[in-house]
Amino acid sequence: GEDVEQSLFLSVREGDSSVINCTYTDSSSTYLYWYKQEPGAGLQLLTYIFSNMDMKQDQRLTVLLNKKDKHLSLRIADTQTGDSAIYFCAESSSSASKIIFGSGTRLSIRP
Amino acid sequence: DTEVTQTPKHLVMGMTNKKSLKCEQHMGHRAMYWYKQKAKKPPELMFVYSYEKLSINESVPSRFSPECPNSSLLNLHLHALQPEDSALYLCASSQDPTTKAQYFGPGTRLLVL
Numbered sequence: 001g002e003d004v005e006q007s008l009f010l011s012v013r014e015g016d017s018s019v020i021n022c023t024y025t026d027s028s029s030t031y032l033y034w035y036k037q038e039p040g041a042g043l044q045l046l047t048y049i050f051s052n053m054d055m056k057q058d059q060r061l062t063v064l065l066n067k068k069d070k071h072l073s074l075r076i077a078d079t080q081t082g083d084s085a086i087y088f089c090a091e092s093s094s095s096a097s098k099i100i101f102g103s104g105t106r107l108s109i110r111p
Numbered sequence: 112d113t114e115v116t117q118t119p120k121h122l123v124m125g126m127t128n129k130k131s132l133k134c135e136q137h138m139g140h141r142a143m144y145w146y147k148q149k150a151k152k153p154p155e156l157m158f159v160y161s162y163e164k165l166s167i168n169e170s171v172p173s174r175f176s177p178e179c180p181n182s183s184l185l186n187l188h189l190h191a192l193q194p195e196d197s198a199l200y201l202c203a204s205s206q207d208p209t210t211k212a213q214y215f216g217p218g219t220r221l222l223v224l
């Protein structure tokens with residue numbers, strides 16, 4: 001079945017770039033997403049990319065997609081304390097109504 | 112208005128109680144979703160409503176009963192829950208079932224005693 005995998009933790013110094021990686025197995029994945037969840041809050045859709053794109057940039061966020069390797073990454077430039085959260089990678093295919101989430105990467109920022 | 116709102120924020124209930132969770136969106140979205148999220152886990156899909164009709168039930172126990180009174184509102188009725196049902200319940204919506212970007216509410220944190 002479909003699977004999405006992420007590393008569980010990432011620690012980054014304030015001001016550095018953070019890179020969160022994700023791999024997925026479903027070759028029919030059409031949409032890939034990054035969601036952010038702060039403690040006690042719901043999920044915030046940060047960005048998403050269609051599978052026919054390689055890259056998408058939105059202010060401090062850059063998403064890279066390597067469809068051949070089924071690898072997705074989220075780069076956060078100039079990481080700030082407000083970026084501390086759990087980041088979920090997710091995918092869906094055009095034929096399915098559901099989104100498959102990874103287990104989430106907890107990003108912590110050190111001074 | 113790009114918000115999904117949920118009430119209440121917190122709920123404590125006994126195993127014999129009946130309660131309801133409410134979700135509202137005014138984005139004109141025609142697909143709405145209920146998810147359950149346990150601590151340190153990703154959200155798990157429970158139900159999908161498409162144009163106010165139930166389209167997906169992920170084998171959820173009948174003690175959870177969803178309802179979609181109109182295109183802006185989604186309810187989740189709870190009855191005879193178990194302590195293991197304690198979780199964060201998240202509502203989401205998307206423009207339609209084929210538009211995959213889902214927007215989430217802040218959730219209701221439920222504790223079953």
